[in-house]
Amino acid sequence: MAIRLTTYEHAKDIPDLPGTNVFHSTELFRILEQTPGYRPVLLVASEDDRPIGKLLCVTRRNFRLLGFTNKTYVYGTGEYFKSKHSREEIFDELLTYFTLRYKESSFLLEFRNLEEPLFGYRYFRRNGYFPVRWLRVRNSIHHEQLDKWMSSSRKRQIARGLKNGASMEIASDPETVKAFFAMLKKYYSAKIHRYLPDFRFFASFAEQSSLGGKGKIFVIRHKEKVIGGSVCLFSDDTAYLMFSAGMRKSYPLLYPGVLAVWKAMIYAREHGYEHFEFIEAGLPFRKFSYRDFILRFGGKQLSTRRWFKVRWNWLNRLLIRIYV
Numbered sequence: 016m017a018i019r020l021t022t023y024e025h026a027k028d029i030p031d032l033p034g035t036n037v038f039h040s041t042e043l044f045r046i047l048e049q050t051p052g053y054r055p056v057l058l059v060a061s062e063d064d065r066p067i068g069k070l071l072c073v074t075r076r077n078f079r080l081l082g083f084t085n086k087t088y089v090y091g092t093g094e095y096f097k098s099k100h101s102r103e104e105i106f107d108e109l110l111t112y113f114t115l116r117y118k119e120s121s122f123l124l125e126f127r128n129l130e131e132p133l134f135g136y137r138y139f140r141r142n143g144y145f146p147v148r149w150l151r152v153r154n155s156i157h158h159e160q161l162d163k164w165m166s167s168s169r170k171r172q173i174a175r176g177l178k179n180g181a182s183m184e185i186a187s188d189p190e191t192v193k194a195f196f197a198m199l200k201k202y203y204s205a206k207i208h209r210y211l212p213d214f215r216f217f218a219s220f221a222e223q224s225s226l227g228g229k230g231k232i233f234v235i236r237h238k239e240k241v242i243g244g245s246v247c248l249f250s251d252d253t254a255y256l257m258f259s260a261g262m263r264k265s266y267p268l269l270y271p272g273v274l275a276v277w278k279a280m281i282y283a284r285e286h287g288y289e290h291f292e293f294i295e296a297g298l299p300f301r302k303f304s305y306r307d308f309i310l311r312f313g314g315k316q317l318s319t320r321r322w323f324k325v326r327w328n329w330l331n332r333l334l335i336r337i338y339v
Contacts, residue, residue, distance in 0.1 A: 018067070018100060018108045023057040032059065032066055037229045037250035038090035038128075039071040046223055050216040052076050058112060060105050067098035068105040072113060074121060077210060087117045088125040092134050107138045114142045114324065124324040128255075128294060132319045144322040145335040150296040152306065154314035156254075156280060157289040164313030173277050176270040183278035186232040186244070192221045194241040195234050202260035211258075220246065233278040235261065235271045243271025245279045253290040254283035276312060 023029045026045040037043055039057075047055040053075055060068035070093040075086050093109055095102045117124055124144070128151070139146070154164075162170055177183075186192050196214050203211040217232065224230050229250060235243035243261030247254050256279060261272025280291050293309045296316070310316065325331045 018105060019061045020108060020112055021059045021061060023059065024054075029057060032069060033096055034069065034094045035251055036091070036094040037248050039069050039094045040229075042223055042229065043248075044071060046216060046219045047073060049219045051213045053212070053216075056116075058109050060108055062098055062100065066096060067100065068093055068095040068102070068109060070094075070109045070113065072117070074117070075210070084123075085121040086123045086125065087121040088123075088127055089113070090128045091130055092126060103135055103138065106135050110135065110138050110142055118324065118326065122326050126322040129319050129321070139322045140339075142324070143331060143335070144324045145331070145338045146320040146322055147298070147338055149298065149319050149321045150306065151317045151319050152293045152296045152309050152314040153253075153317060154280070154291040154312060155289065156284045156291050161280060161284050162313065166311040166313070169273065169311040169313075172270040172273045175268065176274050179268050180237055181242070181266075181269040181271065181274055182236045183274055183281075184234055184236065185282070186221055186234050189218065189221075191234055191241065192217055192232060195232060195244045198241050198244065198262060199258060199260050202262070217246070231279075231282060233275060233282065235269075235274045235278065237266060237269055237271075242266050242269065243275040245275040247279045247283065249283070249286075249288060252288055253292055254279065254288045256291070256293050272308075276309070280312070 026041060026048050029041050029044065032041065034040065041057075044055045044057055047053045053073060056072045056074070058070040058072065059066055070089060072087055072089055075088070077084055077086055092106055095105055098105065114124065126139075186195055193214070196217050200211060220230055221232055224232070230246070230248045233245045233247070234241050242265070245259035246257045248257055249255070256276065259272065259275045259279075261270070261275050263270065263272050283291050291314070293314070296306050296309065306316075323334070325334065
């Protein structure tokens with residue numbers, strides 16, 4: 016029986032589907048659908064009217080100096096279920112359709128956060144993608160001591176921040192989410208390489224979380240003022256840090272950025288997750304301040320890759336020669 020693909024462009028049309036991967040879930044689709052600037056599409060592969068794989072594709076309209084450009088990306092390489100076809104065969108069908116659908120409408124296609132760096136290698140190459148080496152940082156949090164491999168300076172910062180009056184909590188009301196977003200927007204305004212979604216992303220995220228969704232917003236307070244916070248997604252046995260920030264210049268003795276990550280790690284550990292991963296560990300440059308920051312929490316640096324394809328064929332061919 017041939018593999019059949021179905022495309023869903025609205026959350027209300029998506030049927031009940033199996034799976035536990037939050038990056039290809041209806042819940043995340045619904046959050047993105049309500050966020051201006053984002054357009055999610057879910058591709059579902061079926062066999063005998065039974066789903067055997069799914070791939071959540073996210074198109075983001077981004078403003079740059081050259082104008083508005085569309086970027087379409089996928090976290091991982093999809094989620095797959097029992098079938099007579101191999102995972103790579105199903106992925107081949109999904110990837111080919113994905114590429115044909117978006118190669119003209121999006122300036123850049125990207126597959127990020129790959130769990131298996133070599134998965135689908137020949138299919139990516141066949142569809143004209145080029146790989147770029149990337150780094151990821153993952154912490155094991157299932158040991159008796161959560162801070163077992165944490166640097167001594169990081170431990171002191173956590174202790175001092177709490178001693179000096181900072182408190183950690185989960186954002187549980189709209190006003191807290193608004194205050195968190197205002198702080199996050201101010202923090203990200205100076206970081207041109209990072210994109211911050213509209214407030215409705217975080218509002219919808221918090222609403223889904225209150226309904227049992229696999230995500231949480233954590234905030235750091237001092238005298239009722241939100242001075243730091245983080246956003247986490249939870250999938251299978253891993254917590255993924257999506258955003259984090261702290262007003263470290265205004266509150267240097269409270270270490271709000273450090274506590275924002277620490278609170279998320281504590282929550283993940285208490286709820287049975289075994290790993291904690293930082294989504295943006297960056298390119299393998301020798302010096303990268305954010306990676307130095309997250310490594311002090313005791314995680315391991317792992318090498319992976321991201322796959323890219325740009326719309327301009329001449330540029331894509333050039334990049335393939337450089338990176339392959």
